[in-house]
Amino acid sequence: MALTDVRVAPPEPEPAAEITDRARHERRLGLILSAPAFVVMVFVTAYPLVYAVVLSLYNYRLTDPAGREFVGLGNYATVLTDPVWWSDFGTTLIITVVSVAVELVLGFAFAFVMYRVIRGRSWVRTGILIPYGIVTVVSAYIWQFAFQLDSGFVNQWFGLGDFNFFGERWSALFVIILSEIWKTTPFISLLLLAGLVQVPEEMQEAARVDGATAWQRLWRVTLPNMKAAIMVALLFRTLDAWRIFDNPFIMTRGANDTETLSFLAYRQNVTLVNLGAGSAVSVLLFLTVVVIAFIFVKGFRTDLSQVRGDR
Amino acid sequence: MSRRTATAAALLLAASMLSACGDDGGVPTITWYINPDNGGQARLAERCAADAGGTYRVDVQVLPNDASQQREQLVRRLAAKDSSIDVMSLDPPFVAEFANAGFLRPFDQADATALTDGVLRGPLQTASWKDQLVAAPFWANTQLLWYRKSVAEAAGVDPASPAFTWDEMIRTAAGQNKVVGVQANRYEGYMVWINALVTSAGGEIISDVEAGKDATPTIDSEAGDKAAAIVGGLARSPAVPPAMSTMGEEEARSAFQSDAGAFMVNWPYVYNAAKESVAAGGITQQTFDDIAWARFPRVDAGLPSKPPLGGINLAVSAFTTHAEQTLDLVRCATSLPNNVEYMLDAGNPAARGAAYDDPRVREAYPMADVIRQSINDAGPRPITPYYNDVSTSVQITWHPATDVTAPATPDESAAFMSDVLQGKRLL
Numbered sequence: 001m002a003l004t005d006v007r008v009a010p011p012e013p014e015p016a017a018e019i020t021d022r023a024r025h026e027r028r029l030g031l032i033l034s035a036p037a038f039v040v041m042v043f044v045t046a047y048p049l050v051y052a053v054v055l056s057l058y059n060y061r062l063t064d065p066a067g068r069e070f071v072g073l074g075n076y077a078t079v080l081t082d083p084v085w086w087s088d089f090g091t092t093l094i095i096t097v098v099s100v101a102v103e104l105v106l107g108f109a110f111a112f113v114m115y116r117v118i119r120g121r122s123w124v125r126t127g128i129l130i131p132y133g134i135v136t137v138v139s140a141y142i143w144q145f146a147f148q149l150d151s152g153f154v155n156q157w158f159g160l161g162d163f164n165f166f167g168e169r170w171s172a173l174f175v176i177i178l179s180e181i182w183k184t185t186p187f188i189s190l191l192l193l194a195g196l197v198q199v200p201e202e203m204q205e206a207a208r209v210d211g212a213t214a215w216q217r218l219w220r221v222t223l224p225n226m227k228a229a230i231m232v233a234l235l236f237r238t239l240d241a242w243r244i245f246d247n248p249f250i251m252t253r254g255a256n257d258t259e260t261l262s263f264l265a266y267r268q269n270v271t272l273v274n275l276g277a278g279s280a281v282s283v284l285l286f287l288t289v290v291v292i293a294f295i296f297v298k299g300f301r302t303d304l305s306q307v308r309g310d311r
Numbered sequence: 312m313s314r315r316t317a318t319a320a321a322l323l324l325a326a327s328m329l330s331a332c333g334d335d336g337g338v339p340t341i342t343w344y345i346n347p348d349n350g351g352q353a354r355l356a357e358r359c360a361a362d363a364g365g366t367y368r369v370d371v372q373v374l375p376n377d378a379s380q381q382r383e384q385l386v387r388r389l390a391a392k393d394s395s396i397d398v399m400s401l402d403p404p405f406v407a408e409f410a411n412a413g414f415l416r417p418f419d420q421a422d423a424t425a426l427t428d429g430v431l432r433g434p435l436q437t438a439s440w441k442d443q444l445v446a447a448p449f450w451a452n453t454q455l456l457w458y459r460k461s462v463a464e465a466a467g468v469d470p471a472s473p474a475f476t477w478d479e480m481i482r483t484a485a486g487q488n489k490v491v492g493v494q495a496n497r498y499e500g501y502m503v504w505i506n507a508l509v510t511s512a513g514g515e516i517i518s519d520v521e522a523g524k525d526a527t528p529t530i531d532s533e534a535g536d537k538a539a540a541i542v543g544g545l546a547r548s549p550a551v552p553p554a555m556s557t558m559g560e561e562e563a564r565s566a567f568q569s570d571a572g573a574f575m576v577n578w579p580y581v582y583n584a585a586k587e588s589v590a591a592g593g594i595t596q597q598t599f600d601d602i603a604w605a606r607f608p609r610v611d612a613g614l615p616s617k618p619p620l621g622g623i624n625l626a627v628s629a630f631t632t633h634a635e636q637t638l639d640l641v642r643c644a645t646s647l648p649n650n651v652e653y654m655l656d657a658g659n660p661a662a663r664g665a666a667y668d669d670p671r672v673r674e675a676y677p678m679a680d681v682i683r684q685s686i687n688d689a690g691p692r693p694i695t696p697y698y699n700d701v702s703t704s705v706q707i708t709w710h711p712a713t714d715v716t717a718p719a720t721p722d723e724s725a726a727f728m729s730d731v732l733q734g735k736r737l738l
Contacts, residue, residue, distance in 0.1 A: 059524075062412065063390075063411060064408075064523050064524065064697070065413070067524050082736060082737045084738070264737075270383060272699060277734060
């Protein structure tokens with residue numbers, strides 16, 4: 001990511017400490033308007049969250065209620081020292097890093113196309129957005145059928161004979177990531193398009209007058225002015241990719257080390273009804289998401305208010 | 312469509328949905344969750360409802376194909392105390408787990424006597440938990456040794472004799488440049504094979520099962536070592552089948568039907584499958600006529616083998632609201648005449664011994680006596696509420712077969728199983 005070494009204009013100085021009456025009023029109105037949503041969120045998510053934390057302190061099988069025992073943080077120790085967790089962690093990391101990196105580049109290309117296209121603009125936009133409108137499970141099946149030995153056409157097209165894509169870890173991950181990229185690139189390109197639209201045309205013109213090449217304009221004008229939008233897009237996609245479940249679940253059932261962290265949580269909770277360890281995995285998954293968000297917001301100074309596009 | 316018609320349609324739809332799950336005319340509808348078959352259970356349900364003179368109706372719901380997904384769906388519903396399940400077709404290894412969780416309604420003494428009368432010993436063992444009958448044996452399955460007469464003759468051995476042990480069989484196949492078909496992919500079928508070897512050697516994979524997660528793994532025993540020597544020995548011998556580590560029932564069958572086929576352990580369905588294969592031009596009539604069968608081979612020449620056990624038990628949900636009618640259905644579906652009918656219709660062997668004396672069964676199944684004897688003497692998979700953990704632990708530590716050695720593999724298996732049960736390791 002060469003974005004970090006781009007000089008960014010210093011942020012506007014903070015307004016003076018005294019807030020006008022009007023601003024205070026607006027702030028209060030904002031809080032009141034968002035309160036109902038906040039209350040509902042807490043109501044709906046707090047109970048399951050707290051319950052999961054409580055469950056994670058027990059060694060408890062749903063089908064063996066009598067065998068329930070308190071183990072404190074034992075489940076966390078078990079999970080964090082277990083090769084299964086780390087192998088799934090690695091798989092999730094690979095899928096996230098590769099798919100988000102590729103999607104960022106592709107998403108940019110699509111965003112530029114959508115931005116610059118003159119004729120058939122709505123057709124182009126619709127075409128680019130179609131994959132995003134497809135249910136993830138369905139798209140997982142589509143890619144599985146395309147690559148499978150019995151129904152697939154990919155091997156025929158590329159003369160791969162009887163290569164079993166889902167029989168090995170790396171080839172299976174390749175298909176999983178490909179499907180993920182196909183499905184979610186439209187999302188990232190939409191966010192980037194929103195950022196692109198915000199870059200003032202005057203700046204571009206001024207740069208052109210100064211004799212900047214297209215390449216220079218991209219790196220010196222467009223990207224620095226889009227930094228906030230890029231970071232938001234990256235944050236959303238990273239969190240999304242980190243929770244990937246459908247593709248490995250449909251395509252490989254987690255075989256050959258293609259199991260992800262969400263899948264592990266599902267398997268412990270639903271298949272093995274191992275609610276203690278399963279809840280510990282879920283809580284740890286939640287914590288990793290918090291860490292990722294924290295790194296983006298604090299580390300890369302992602303400004304979430306940019307999403308509103310009001311600056 | 313005008314708004315009024317839409318409202319009327321919605322009301323109609325709602326009404327029809329309500330009546331579908333309510334009791335209209337006072338006749339309760341019993342919901343039976345079945346494992347997929349050829350429609351035999353649905354026909355059985357129809358017959359039983361008709362015989363009951365209209366005191367109940369049966370609604371048959373089909374579960375997924377895969378046994379572990381069947382379990383997943385049932386556990387999810389029963390954990391939520393779903394009263395829309397009245398009776399279910401249950402894989403025997405899951406009975407203990409469901410009963411222990413309080414999902415199953417135990418049968419009272421009178422029913423228990425009637426439901427187990429004349430049932431073969433194998434399925435009988437899988438139907439109880441803590442000395443209570445919680446499931447009614449419906450049909451049972453077992454594996455036989457399938458062999459090619461020509462190979463046995465050429466080697467001068469008799470696969471039906473007690474002296475024809477696993478070691479002898481692997482030696483014979485290797486000497487004839489042929490293969491032994493088994494199930495050694497990382498799935499439940501592999502556990503079935505390993506369990507049969509361990510129990511045939513006189514041991515068991517885990518003991519003291521009523522202690523739940525404090526049960527004692529006993530796979531690290533002499534019996535476990537013998538089983539490991541056979542599994543690893545076959546994988547490293549010239550008789551190893553092609554792609555043994557991904558071999559399931561069907562792969563074993565195709566290896567057995569090929570020119571390299573000599574021996575195979577497999578369920579009885581392979582006989583009819585081979586017959587169909589002749590009709591479809593897959594194998595020649597000569598090859599089919601060359602196929603013979605015997606009881607599952609011994610591990611120890613001095614100890615009768617304990618063949619694998621499969622099948623289906625019928626269990627009544629603890630949350631049923633139609634207990635009486637559901638019990639009627641279970642009694643009817645598992646009765647001796649219906650055992651015979653289902654065996655002839657769906658091709659699944661009966662749980663009651665007397666069914667094998669029926670002339671129609673004897674005609675359809677030339678190996679009826681061996682199947683009956685095998686089911687009776689079968690060694691069930693561990694009967695424990697933690698069956699899933701036990702089975703998966705074994706599958707993980709024993710795969711691939713090439714790396715299996717005694718005593719290292721059984722020792723590792725026992726340690727891992729113990730850790731998993733205690734919550735110290737993840738599966």
